[in-house]
Amino acid sequence: MLKLKKSTKDQIKSFLTINAFWIIFIYLWNFLQMDPEIEIPEELKDPFKERMDGLNLLLGGVLMGTIFSLLNMRINKKQEQLRKQSYGRIILFYSIVHLILTVICVFIIGILSQYIMIGEINKEDILEIRSFVRSANFFKILIYTYLISSGIILMQIFNQKFGPGVLIDLLLGKYRQPKEVKMIFLFMDLKSSTTYAEKLGHKKYSQLIQDCFTDLTLAVNEFNANIYQYIGDEVVLIWPYEEGVRNAKCVKVFYRFKEYLEKRSDHYLSSYGFVPQFKAGLNGGTLMAAEVGVIKRSIAYHGDVINTASRIQGLCNSFEKEFLASKLIISDLSVYNTFNYSYIDNLNLKGKKEKVSIYSINKTHS
Structure with missing residues (x-):
């Protein structure tokens, strides 16, 4: 069986989802344009024309979905360049592209439907389509499709803002009442951050953090991680426990991030x-998840698990290690035989009564 990469699966899923939305909204547009007061006698109805109208709608939905899916993939590949542009310029650029693509779609749909219906295309057909593009009806279609595509992109932005699936949970009120969940937390922090901040100055240092977290996004997407929060030069990644442990994703993501940083070493050396x-601390277990806030809502996690992960990450400098983890995580990860785990010590962590066994994680092979 052909095994697809996660990035490929995500692209296919996004492609099919966007196409489905476009088909639904194109049919909704047709429904909204119907006049319920006009009744056509049965003997005057043209079954073939009705089938063609349905085919035109399907063609329109698939074509618009395909074109805007490709545009979306292109936008995702240019995230780093877009991040440096103002929202105003991005909106203006997208509006112009949308106008051009909509005109192209209308021409293609008109030509294909005419060819399917009568088997040929003549000059009059082309002129008729051109005339339609200049009409008030086309302007209505343009506004309608613009609202749809903007809505889809807005949903994707919200999804990126809150993390995959979090927006849906907020809308459904899943965590309105605190719920017990089992999660993995990975704290990652820039090494020697104080020294670098003094050396670079606050502006250059801020640009460095932006670059690092842009590269981190590639690793996050690859290993199904969610970004829980950014805290200065520190980032917290989370997974549902079983998902994060499976195939050692919660460990691999750290080393993949290192690889991305090393691939862009020329950029970092020349710029900074x-x-x-980075150094990392890993822990997992059961804690509470709850929706918090009124003006700014988010899903927050409360419990000893997250505090312990932070404390473990804070020990990296003391033991001169880049990646430390608790015994609980190591026990579940060891079955994958992907990394070497070295016992460090059984320690009293700040704020904890019971000692925690700490292990060092060392990369061997992926």
């Missing part, structure tokens, strides 16, 4: 004079 390195 060094290649950034």
Whole structure:
């Protein structure tokens, strides 16, 4: 059986979802244009024309969905360049592209439907389509499709803002009442951050953090992680427990992030004079999840698990290790035989009564 990469699966899923939305909204447009007061006698109805109208709608939905899916994929590949542009310029650019693509779609749909119906295309057909593009009806279609595509992109932005699936949970009120969940937390922090901040200055240092977290996004997408929060030069990644442990995703994501940083070493050396390195602390277990806030809502996690993960990450400098984890995680990860795990010590962590066994994770092979 052909095994697809996660990125490919995500692209296919996004492609099919966007196409489905477009088909639904194109049929909805047709429904809204119907005049219920006009009744056509049965003997005057043209079954073939009715089938063609349905075919035109399907063609329109698939074509618009396909074109805008490809545009969406292109936008996703240019995230780093777009991040440097103002929202105003992005909106203006997208509006112009939308107008051009909609005109192209109308021409293609008109030509294909005419060819399917009578088997040929003549000059009059082309002129009729051109005339339609200049009409008030086309302007209505343009506004309608613009609202649809903008809505789809807005949903994707919200999804990126809150993390995959979080927006749906907020809308459904899933965590309105605190719920017990089992999660994995990975804290990652820039090494020697104070030294670098003093050396670079606050503006250059901020640009460094932006670059690092842009590269991190690639690894996050690859290993199904969610970004829980950014705290200065620190980032917290989370997974449902079983998902994060499976195939050691919660460990692999750290080393893939390192690889992305190393691949762009020329950029970091020329821009900042060094290649950034991160340290990490990993822990997992059962804690509470709840929707918090009124003006700004989010899903927050409360419990000892997250505090312990933070404390473990804070020990990296003391033991001169880049990646530390608790015994609980190591026990579940060891079955994958992907990394070497070295016992460090059984320690009293700040704020904890019971000692925690700490292990160092060392990369061997992926």
